[in-house]
Amino acid sequence: MQPFLDSTDVLQDGAELQQRMTRDGYLFIRRLLPPAVVESLRLQILAIARDAGWIQAGAPLADAIADLNGSCVEPEPAYMQTYHAMYKLPDFHAIQHHPNLIGFFERMLGESVLPSPRIIGRTMFPQREAFTTPPHQDFIPFQGAADTYTAWIPLSDLPIELGGLQVAAGSHKRGVYEFQPALGAGGLGVLDPLDGTWAYSPFKQGDVLIFHSMTVHKGLANTSDRLRMSLDGRYQKVSDPISPGSLQPHNLLSAWEDIYADWPDTDLKYYWRKWDLKIKEYDNSYHDKRDQMAFDMAAEGDTRAISTLQRIVVHDPDPAKRRKAEELLAVLEEPADA
Ligand SMILES: O=C(O)CCC(=O)C(=O)O
Numbered sequence: 001m002q003p004f005l006d007s008t009d010v011l012q013d014g015a016e017l018q019q020r021m022t023r024d025g026y027l028f029i030r031r032l033l034p035p036a037v038v039e040s041l042r043l044q045i046l047a048i049a050r051d052a053g054w055i056q057a058g059a060p061l062a063d064a065i066a067d068l069n070g071s072c073v074e075p076e077p078a079y080m081q082t083y084h085a086m087y088k089l090p091d092f093h094a095i096q097h098h099p100n101l102i103g104f105f106e107r108m109l110g111e112s113v114l115p116s117p118r119i120i121g122r123t124m125f126p127q128r129e130a131f132t133t134p135p136h137q138d139f140i141p142f143q144g145a146a147d148t149y150t151a152w153i154p155l156s157d158l159p160i161e162l163g164g165l166q167v168a169a170g171s172h173k174r175g176v177y178e179f180q181p182a183l184g185a186g187g188l189g190v191l192d193p194l195d196g197t198w199a200y201s202p203f204k205q206g207d208v209l210i211f212h213s214m215t216v217h218k219g220l221a222n223t224s225d226r227l228r229m230s231l232d233g234r235y236q237k238v239s240d241p242i243s244p245g246s247l248q249p250h251n252l253l254s255a256w257e258d259i260y261a262d263w264p265d266t267d268l269k270y271y272w273r274k275w276d277l278k279i280k281e282y283d284n285s286y287h288d289k290r291d292q293m294a295f296d297m298a299a300e301g302d303t304r305a306i307s308t309l310q311r312i313v314v315h316d317p318d319p320a321k322r323r324k325a326e327e328l329l330a331v332l333e334e335p336a337d338a
Pocket of ligand 1: 011122132133138150152164185217218219230232
C-alpha cells in the first residue's frame with residue numbers, strides 16, 4: 001500500500017489543489033484543523049460514550065478504552081440512541097464550518113462553498129472487524145452533484161492499530177462501479193479490487209483526508225482496544241445541485257428542531273437556508289438494486305446481507321420491505337468475529 005501523497009505544502013495554492021484532486025481523486029492535508037479544536041470535540045463525544053457504557057469506567061476518559069459489553073454498530077438501536085446525543089452537540093456541527101476547512105474548499109473550488117448539513121459521526125468499536133467499512137463511493141448515498149467532496153476527520157491520532165481510511169487513487173474517473181451488499185457502513189461493497197491503487201497513512205489529530213464523491217474508499221480495521229472516532233462532512237459549490245437527503249440530519253430519527261432544541265443562539269442553525277439552493281431528486285435505483293440483492297443473499301443464508309437489511313429496517317419508508325428485512329435478519333447469524 002502506498003502512503004498518501006501529502007499536499008500540505010500546496011495548501012494555499014487553489015489551482016494545484018484542484019489539479020491534484022482531478023488527477024488522484026483525493027488530497028491529504030496535515031493539521032488542516034487545529035488539534036485543540038478537534039480534541040475539545042472528542043472529549044465532549046467521549047463523555048457521552050462513557051455515559052452509554054461504551055468506555056471502560058476505570059480508565060481515563062481520554063484513553064477511550066472500549067467496554068466491549070457496550071459494543072454496537074450503526075444503525076443498531078443502541079448505537080443510534082447514543083449517536084443522537086452526540087449529534088446534538090453544537091461543536092459536532094461547528095467543526096465542519098471551521099475557517100480552515102471552508103478556506104481550503106473555497107480555494108480548491110474557486111467559489112462559495114456549501115457544507116452539507118448531513119454531517120456524519122462514526123464510532124468504530126474494536127473487535128468488530130467484519131463491520132469495517134467496505135469499499136464504496138459516496139456518490140450513491142449522497143448524490144446531488146458528482147463534484148461533492150468528503151472531508152474525513154479523525155478525532156484522535158490514528159496509529160495503524162486504530163485503523164482509519166484508505167482511498168483508491170485515481171478511481172474517481174470510471175463512473176459508478178459494480179457493487180453488492182456488504183457488512184459495514186453503507187451496506188454495499190465495490191466488486192473491483194482496484195489492486196495497486198490503495199493509499200493510506202497513519203493520521204495525526206488535525207489531519208484531514210479529502211476525496212471526490214466517485215473515489216472508492218474503505219475502512220482499515222480497528223485492531224486496538226480503543227474506540228475509533230471520526231467525522232465526515234461533505235462540501236460542494238453553492239451553485240451545484242444537492243439532494244434533499246443531504247439537508248436532513250444523518251441520524252434521521254430526529255428533526256433539526258430536536259437537534260437544535262438546547263443550542264444557544266447561533267447562525268449555524270439552518271445556515272443553508274440563506275442560499276437559494278438547487279435541489280436534485282434522489283435516484284433510488286442504486287439502493288433498490290442493493291436491497292433486492294440483499295434479500296436474495298439473505299434467503300441463501302449469506303450474512304453479508306446483514307448491514308443492508310439493518311438499514312432497510314431503520315430507514316425504508318415501505319412497511320412491507322421493513323418487515324421482510326426484519327424477518328430475514330432474525331434468522332441470519334452474525335459473522336463469528338463480529
Ligand atoms: O469512517 C469510516 O469507516 C467510513 C467513512 C466513509 O466511508 C466516508 O467518510 O465516506
